Amino acid sequence: MNPLTLLFRDYSAEPPPKDFSMLPFIRSSFNKGCATFTCLLMVALISGCTNLAPPATESKNWITQRDQLLDLESWQMRGRVNIRYNSESHTPRIQWQHEDRDYKIRLWGTFNVGNTTLVGQPGFVTMEQDGRVLNAQSPEDLILQQLGYELPVSYLEFWIKGLPAPNSSADLDFNQLNQLITINQDGWTVNYTDPRQYGSISLPRRIKITRPINDIRLRFIGLSWTLDNSIN
Template identity: 35%
Template sequence: MRLGCTLMLALILAGCSTFKPQTPMPGSGSWEDYQRRALALETWALDGKIGIRTGQDSHSARLQWQQRPGDYRILISGPLGQGGALIEGSDQGVIIDVAGEGRYRASSPEGLLQELLGWSFPVQQATYWVRGLPAPGLPYSPGFRENRLETLEQGGWLIHYSGYSQQGDPGLPERIRLRRADLTITVIIKDWELSSATESQSKPL
């Protein structure tokens, strides 16, 4: 059970619901401008906290995610798992080290999750969701507030954005809630590091 919760946290699951899409307002700081700038960020890192709540239990941990073109590194550390998990992926495959559990390899994170837990999660899409963007190649239903995503339904998942940074260009999400059935994942981002813009933005929890 601890392995399952750790991997769910590390790969940031979300959930399904329905809502009425809204249309973003045109003008300065438009949704189109935000999309262009956020999509241009191919190298970035975030540092924050992540919490998971199910119908039976809840956990929290520190989240550190480094993303570069072609590879990524996600570290979960803190009370959950007494050491957490390290996920490292690239075009050649993925390696997951779980403290006290072992080391696992696969050609894709989706395949490894399916093998270990019996379900699959679109990790690649999450690299867009965390930046406040819909993932390419899948239909989606957005809800907007002030030309930013407030809700996003895509691939059976529901993502709710309740806060964006007022610093940096663009101001990226700071608080994200992701839901599916009785599972709720909350991500609070304390710091973004944007290598392509040679800047970082932070806000205390």
């Protein structure tokens, strides 16, 4: 059975599986399992690269927006993230704080169920859920340890701000206002809607990320942003 599917199963009505080697954080709660998987999938999508791949179309507005986003090193995002894998779906709240190359991501559900915190920096990642802690040298190691499954590494850190991932070619689509609305990159499609203005920077309020070959979909909903030194 696919280890990702195991994370969504309700174990309260059946005996425990014989092999726990890939699933040390599984609980008897559907919400906790889904929150763990959501966090792990997000870790797999994070990358610390620095060189941005050039877009196919570079209008003056896009160049200005891109350069401002690349200079944005300190920010905080809040909202919800819906993750759907096959027929399973979960929508925890998310708070993501980013400072230079360090990040802290918190996910939690109704009544704080499945409270999961991820803290990372180059060369070290820690995940804590309900007092239990797991460390790894990289997001890729964490995914392999917990899921026994290698997800392709993408670049959510860039996509979430409205940038194509670095060191990889991408097809970009713009609307009539020269705002980025779609990124197609490495088999993933990222769609942006409902952008909001924060000073001179435009940031997305809704993002949909899909990869049909894996039947995985991420939707970020109702995002609000706090930028630079105003982060609390």
